[in-house]
Amino acid sequence: MSSHQPIILGLTGGIACGKSEVGRILQQNGFAVLDTDTLAHELMTAGGPVFKTVVKRFGESVLGADGEIDRKELGKIVFENPDALKALNELVHPAVIEAAEQWKAQQRGDAAVMVPLLFETGWTNGWSAIICVSAEEEVVFQRLEKRGLSEAEARKRIAAQMPLTEKEKQSDFILKNNETLDALRNETVKVLEALRSRGTDHE
Template sequence: MGLTGGIGSGKSSVARRLAEYGALVIDADAVAREVVEPGTPALAEIVAEFGEQVLTPDGRLDRPKLGAIVFADEAKLARLNEIVHPRVGQRTQELMERAGEGTIVVYDVPLLVENGLADRYDVVVVVDVPVETQVERVVANRGMPADQVRARIRAQADREQRRAVADIVIDNSGTEQELDARVAEVWQELQRRAAA
């Protein structure tokens, strides 16, 4: 199953709930961080492309600094994706091969729509909230300035594009209890589809 949603949509909250039900969750962001750890070929390539300015003093990737660069320039974002995505794909495949028979695998991927990946999954689940809710959540939870949040939202697929590829939509604009109930419904649907 492919799980996606824009920044601040609550996709990670949905993934966590699905893991509690027994799904194997593969977090594309976590994999993306892993493949750019210090000493990796990907980090060396990023530094060669964007300069030492994208490193923290301890030699790690400064993701906010790199994000400010690439989310303001489509060509730079495309170049970053060329460096990171093949490595993420390879590592993801390794993780998916570990899933046992009958396991529901949830691939939590923010850029599923942007990278044309919907066809790779048996089911695509989209976590959806209004744009202003996204902005409010990210400003409150991550302390990111609203203009940077809006730049990231603009760099991502819009709500209509995500919904167009969705097999299942989870509206996460309500309460935690409403999200719990909706995820429980989705889990039942995923089990039904897996059994079919």
């Protein structure tokens, strides 16, 4: 393969649309991939940089028996209350972005950062391209049901995010994930080919 400028992708999309699947496909195609959800979990563990501030804001009721933040309990609070969700994001996202930017700076090859709330946090600069993973609402509901969420819980989580149509408008590429994994893989590879064909012309 010919050499090219490293590609740094911002990977976003809606809940249960398949960002993790695309992340795995990118890894199979030589990308280093950082999941900011995983990073946020690490930052919120006991001793992490935002653990104390989250517990102070939401109370010790969010702690599990092991002394760690119970994400299910915290989720119940924030998805019931838009102000609580906003407060959590304001506590966690600056630390996530800072750590992810440090990670990006260390990469020497192609890399992608999975950021569910990329547009909501205004983190739109510093990417070769932004890819949005999208799916039909009915498909999303089916996937969330398989994860054990009720329809009411699923609707709250979807409502807490920017509408997918808005994310699609602001993205450079859209990957529709309504069918098979093979179809998603093929679409992802097409996007990578388009990006690599831009070569050094793309900033």
